[in-house]
Amino acid sequence: MCAELMRPPKRLLFGPGPTMVEPRVYQALAQPVVGHLDPYYFEVMGRVREALRQVFGTKNELTFPVSGTGSAGMETAVGNFVEPGTKFAVFANGFFCDRLAEMGRRQGAEVVRLEKPWGQTFSAGEATAFLERERPQVVAFVHAETSTGALQDPRAITQAARAIDALVIADTVTSLGAVPVQVDDNLIDVAYSCSQKGLSCPSGLAPFTASARALERLKLRKTPV
Numbered sequence: 001m002c003a004e005l006m007r008p009p010k011r012l013l014f015g016p017g018p019t020m021v022e023p024r025v026y027q028a029l030a031q032p033v034v035g036h037l038d039p040y041y042f043e044v045m046g047r048v049r050e051a052l053r054q055v056f057g058t059k060n061e062l063t064f065p066v067s068g069t070g071s072a073g074m075e076t077a078v079g080n081f082v083e084p085g086t087k088f089a090v091f092a093n094g095f096f097c098d099r100l101a102e103m104g105r106r107q108g109a110e111v112v113r114l115e116k117p118w119g120q121t122f123s124a125g126e127a128t129a130f131l132e133r134e135r136p137q138v139v140a141f142v143h144a145e146t147s148t149g150a151l152q153d154p155r156a157i158t159q160a161a162r163a164i165d166a167l168v169i170a171d172t173v174t175s176l177g178a179v180p181v182q183v184d185d186n187l188i189d190v191a192y193s194c195s196q197k198g199l200s201c202p203s204g205l206a207p208f209t210a211s212a213r214a215l216e217r218l219k220l221r222k223t224p225v
Contacts, residue, residue: 016197017146017196017203019196019200020200021200021201022201048064052065055199055207056176056207057184058191060211060212061212062210062215063207064208066207066208068204068206069194070193070206073193073206075103076208081189081190082107082138083109083221083222084107085108086136087136087138088107088138089113089134089136089140090114090141091113091122092114092116093117093118093148093150094146095145097141097145100169109138112136119148119150120150121150121156122152122156122157124159124160127160128160130160131161131163131166137166137167138166138167138168138169139157139166139169140168140169142171146174151175158187162187167189167214169188170183170188171192172192173192173194175193175198176193176199189210189217190208190210190211194206
């Protein structure tokens with residue numbers, strides 16, 4: 001029975017995730033384990049961080065993989081940059097936007113939402129009117145919504161957010177490695193993703209990046225994380 005469980009059937013995966021894994025990734029998984037304080041580990045982590053900067057399109061020093069799924073990346077972003085009493089604006093047009101809003105609510109934030117039917121995206125005019133009216137401290141949106149495939153133009157939201165000096169969190173779980181994210185050019189302060197979709201790896205890691213601007217905001221927290 002155990003031997004049979006170690007031979008899973010080969011599948012051609014066409015869902016949003018997990019996706020097909022590169023053969024060289026399987027080869028790497030077959031190598032010996034090293035300790036987390038081993039010099040080799042630090043060398044590999046340095047290379048991974050630099051590779052993530054390239055795929056995120058950023059120069060952010062704080063770029064690394066969180067141990068966990070994409071939801072762990074979401075919790076890292078919301079848990080650190082949204083505190084009780086924060087006005088948290090969410091652009092809601094799908095399942096994972098709803099999860100962002102719920103996570104903000106559980107952090108004690110004042111959550112405000114701009115709603116659109118699932119599958120539709122937000123224009124710059126809609127984003128500007130909403131953010132100028134609500135004046136939130138933190139804004140969140142999903143770049144590519146897993147539940148529908150809708151691809152949001154980041155700058156339609158981020159330019160309006162920057163105009164009111166709000167911090168921007170972007171969910172890039174489905175988009176990272178599949179389409180250009182360009183964190184720096186798109187004025188994104190915090191972004192997170194996962195390993196089992198556009199990056200063609202097994203699940204279990206959540207790539208994460210935060211700008212120097214975001215880290216300065218983090219220092220101003222009034223409550224502990």
